[in-house]
Amino acid sequence: MAVDKNMNVLIVDDYQTMLRIIKNLLKQLGFNNVDEATNGQLALESLKKKKYGLVISDWNMEPMTGLELLKTVRASNDEFKAVPFIMITAESKTENVVAAKQAGVNNYIVKPFNAETLKTKISSVLGDIG
Amino acid sequence: MAETSNAYKRDQVVQIISSVINKVGASETISRDLLYRELRDLHQIIEDARREIGLSRPGEIKHKHIPSATDELDAVVAATAEATGTIMDCCEAIENAAAGLEGEQAKSITDATMKIFEACSFQDITGQRITKVVKTLKDIDAKVDSLLSLLGADKFSAEDESASTGPQDDSALLNGPQLPGAGISQADIDKLLAEFD
Known part of the structure; x- marks a missing residue:
């Protein structure tokens, strides 16, 4: 089934630079409906207000980290409980990846990354995005 | 020894x-x-x-070296963030200007701007690394602080102030780039130079 590129995508990162990079890369991949949040708490509020087809989140943020956001999402009884979730982070230790996987992450990208990696990982989560 | x-x-x-x-x-x-x-x-x-x-001179470490190092590192993060923002502004402007193009020309511009965006992620990584260094410096600061209070901080601070006059020759002029607001502007420099004429 073709991926609906009009879906809403939520990107979460406390660095404005990173938000802009991911937003622009997504735009070039054909995703134009992209919202931003600068920490897990704000992302959770956005998830409660709007339906998202994908969440792309950094790990290291305050007051709520990306892992805490992921755990909260997966533990909720809300509609967004099963939203596809990709972690993009500089945390590259095995235990980080394991913890994210155990918390229910769909894929994991280590910074710095390129557009091809982002495209491949989104395709592996949502299906071929072309 | x-x-x-x-x-x-x-x-x-x-x-x-x-x-x-x-x-x-x-x-x-x-x-x-x-x-x-x-x-x-x-x-x-x-x-x-x-x-x-x-x-x-442990007081000098606490009151001078560590605050100075953390300020310099904060300035590095701010300056690279600003420069990265400018680079991305330019990329977006190029993309908007090239929106009307088609075919190979459009593709080569899109590929080039995408590579620039990818490269800009250095700012996030360096920012995180610098934040770790600043945290380490603050930990050292806290340890020096507890050492000073254990051994009589006032005494060492006073000794440091009297001892730390710094170099008196031309090397005293080598301070590197100034933090925002610490130096004088080009306009002030021009004004100052004009006073010599």
Whole structure:
């Protein structure tokens, strides 16, 4: 089934630079409906207000980290409980990846990354995005 | 050499304390003079150690070096963030200007701007690394702080101020880039130079 590129995508990162990079890369991949949040708490509020087809989140943020956001999402009884979730982070230790996987992450990208990696990982989560 | 001397003094302290404990434990009729001499030696070693720590100007580390290093690193993060923002503004402008193009021309511009966006992620990584360094410096600062309060902070601060006059020759002029607001502007420099005419 073709991926609906009009879906809403939520990107979460406390660095404005990173938000802009991911937003622009997504735009070039054909995703134009992209919202931003600068920490897990704000992302959770956005998830409660709007339906998202994908969440792309950094790990290291305050007051709520990306892992805490992921755990909260997966533990909720809300509609967004099963939203596809990709972690993009500089945390590259095995235990980080394991913890994210155990918390229910769909894929994991280590910074710095390129557009091809982002495209491949989104395709592996949502299906071929072309 | 200093390492050997410090190790020697540490051994000496342990020996004196052991000696005092043994003597007190072994006899109820211990000589007050003997005890006094040993405690006086101990006092002298501790005073020597305090003086040596004072000579290394620990207050300068806390009040000057660490705040200066963290400010410089914060300035690096701010400057690279600003530059990265400008680069991305330009990329977006190029993309908007190229929106009307088609075919190979459009593709090559999109590929190039995508590579620039990818490369801009250096700012996030360096920012995180610098944040880790700043945290380490703050941990060192806290440890120096507790050492200073243990050994008498006021004394060392006063000693540092009187001792840290810094270099007096031309090397005193080598301070590197100034933090935002710390230096003077080009306009001020022009004005200053004009005063010499």
